[in-house]
Amino acid sequence: MKEINSNLTIRNFITDLICSVSNSSSIVIAGHNNADPDALAAVMGLKEFLNQIDPNKKIDLVLNLNKLAEKIYKEILSDPKWNFSNTFPENIDLLIITDTSDLGMVIDSKYLQKKGKAPIIQSIIIIDHHIPPIKWDDRVKQTLILSDYSSSAEIITKLFQMQDLIPNRDIVLALLAGIITDTGHFRYATKNTLENAKFLLETGVSISEVTDHLNKKMARSEKIARIKSANRIQKIHYIQEYIVVFSHVSSYEASACKSLIELGADLSFIISYIPKTNEFRISSRAKGKLIRETPLHLGEIMKIIGQNHSGSGGGHDAAAGAYGIINNENKDYMGVLVPEILKLVKKVVVKKID
Numbered sequence: 001m002k003e004i005n006s007n008l009t010i011r012n013f014i015t016d017l018i019c020s021v022s023n024s025s026s027i028v029i030a031g032h033n034n035a036d037p038d039a040l041a042a043v044m045g046l047k048e049f050l051n052q053i054d055p056n057k058k059i060d061l062v063l064n065l066n067k068l069a070e071k072i073y074k075e076i077l078s079d080p081k082w083n084f085s086n087t088f089p090e091n092i093d094l095l096i097i098t099d100t101s102d103l104g105m106v107i108d109s110k111y112l113q114k115k116g117k118a119p120i121i122q123s124i125i126i127i128d129h130h131i132p133p134i135k136w137d138d139r140v141k142q143t144l145i146l147s148d149y150s151s152s153a154e155i156i157t158k159l160f161q162m163q164d165l166i167p168n169r170d171i172v173l174a175l176l177a178g179i180i181t182d183t184g185h186f187r188y189a190t191k192n193t194l195e196n197a198k199f200l201l202e203t204g205v206s207i208s209e210v211t212d213h214l215n216k217k218m219a220r221s222e223k224i225a226r227i228k229s230a231n232r233i234q235k236i237h238y239i240q241e242y243i244v245v246f247s248h249v250s251s252y253e254a255s256a257c258k259s260l261i262e263l264g265a266d267l268s269f270i271i272s273y274i275p276k277t278n279e280f281r282i283s284s285r286a287k288g289k290l291i292r293e294t295p296l297h298l299g300e301i302m303k304i305i306g307q308n309h310s311g312s313g314g315g316h317d318a319a320a321g322a323y324g325i326i327n328n329e330n331k332d333y334m335g336v337l338v339p340e341i342l343k344l345v346k347k348v349v350v351k352k353i354d
Contacts (some may be wrong), residue, residue, distance in 0.1 A: 011162055013144045020125060020142065021050055021057060024094035030062040032100040033108050037214075040069040041171075041178030042098035042127065042152035044082055048171045049159050062088050068181070068216050075213050076173045088119040096125045099152040101145065102312040103137050104323070127155055130314045131299045134307050150193045153178025157196045172200050176210045185211075188288075188318075218255075225249045229256035229270055230263060234334075237342060239349050242266040242290055246338050248273065253283035254321075266290045269341060273333045278325050280309070280333050282341075286318045294349045301344050308340070 021027060029046050031039030040063065047059050061084035065073060073082075088107065097106055107118050125142045129149040136143075149155050153175045160167050167175065179197055183189045189197075201207070229247040237244040244267040249256050253270040260268035267290060270283045282305065284298045291297075298320035299313075306313030306322035313322025326333045 010144065010158060013142065014159060014162060016142055017125060018053060020094055020123070022054065026089060026091055026093040027058070027096070028060045028062055028088060028092050028094070029096045029098065030088070030106050031098050032102075032105040033064050033111070034066045035063050035069050035099070036066055036181065037069045037072050038151045038153050038178035038182045039063075039099035040065060040073060041174040042156050043084075044077060045153060045156035045167060045171050045175050046096065046098060046127065048168055049156065049163075049165065052165050053163070060085065060089065062086060067219070068214070071216055072174065072177050072213050076177070077170050079170060082170070087115065090119055092119050092121045094123055094125065095121045096127065098127045099129075101126045101128045101130065101133050101143065102314065104312050128152060129155060130316065131297070131303065133312060133314060134303060148190070148192075150189060151179050151182035153182070154193055154196045157200060161196075161199055166203055167200070169203070169205065172203050172205050173210055176200050176205065176207070177213060180210060181214065222252045222255050225252035225256050226259040229260060233260075239346055242349065244342070244345065245269070246271065246334065248334060253281060257283040257285045261285045261287060267345065271333060271337055273326070273331070275331055278327060280324060280326055280337065282313070282322045282337070284320050288318060291318045296345065296348050301341065304344060305337070305341060
């Protein structure tokens with residue numbers, strides 16, 4: 001497996017990517033399950049990038065979108081050439097995964113239960129901006145992991161720049177949507193983020209064209225999930241001056257997690273659990289102040305939690321997630337996970353303060 005480091009530049013990766021695509025007959029680009037606008041933009045943008053290099057190369061897309069990404073797709077990417085499937089072909093020569101490095105977040109247990117079996121995959125290429133996993137799938141041959149990039153859409157934008165290519169207008173809008181949403185409307189943008197956004201804006205689009213598509217009316221079920229998450233906080237934990245809360249809902253975990261931060265928590269964790277399969281999912285969020293003042297990286301915490309429970313995890317310093325299995329006769333998933341997460345968080349936060 002070739003990893004990007006000081007000895008292998010992005011340009012070298014592009015060369016290897018083009019070679020791999022050229023030598024493969026069945027190619028699929030996919031994002032993680034419940035794909036957000038960033039994953040949507042990265043998948044569509046990469047297809048556009050590769051087809052500008054080889055217009056005749058057939059590339060299939062597989063996506064399962066969240067509500068906001070679905071809205072963006074319908075309003076921006078309505079051209080039939082951006083059609084995608086939510087089912088993988090049986091045999092894949094080359095699977096390119098964007099916005100995650102975890103195959104289990106692309107082909108998850110729900111997919112396997114529905115389809116009965118996983119596709120046969122010969123080789124995998126990963127393009128992502130999250131921290132890398134503890135262990136790679138043996139089929140991963142190339143990776144472009146740029147953790148200092150704000151979004152996967154920004155990485156795809158960089159590929160266009162490196163090859164002196166200009167994305168299709170629809171893709172420009174989608175890439176900007178991915179960058180804007182993953183940076184909290186540029187609150188977490190870096191100098192490089194702004195430079196890449198400038199490249200996209202210079203094609204003739206405006207920020208307002210994108211933000212008009214990002215306004216999503218909150219569904220009643222999402223509002224209820226947020227209210228339930230606040231109501232179900234059993235205990236408020238204190239780590240020095242920081243407030244840490246845990247709660248549980250069965251849907252809209254990320255939104256509920258964000259709402260607890262908005263209510264005043266410095267660090268929040270939302271856990272959902274499926275008793276039938278013993279599977280859990282965790283969404284976590286942290287205030288910027290906590291991240292700036294301590295070495296806490298939620299992606300690292302979630303990576304450990306996932307690994308400890310036969311699953312996986314990762315993400316950003318202030319927003320991350322994990323999934324796994326709890327083999328507990330009492331189904332007391334909160335009793336297992338809360339102390340484990342608290343121990344990891346305290347180890348990092350208290351050490352820095354002391």
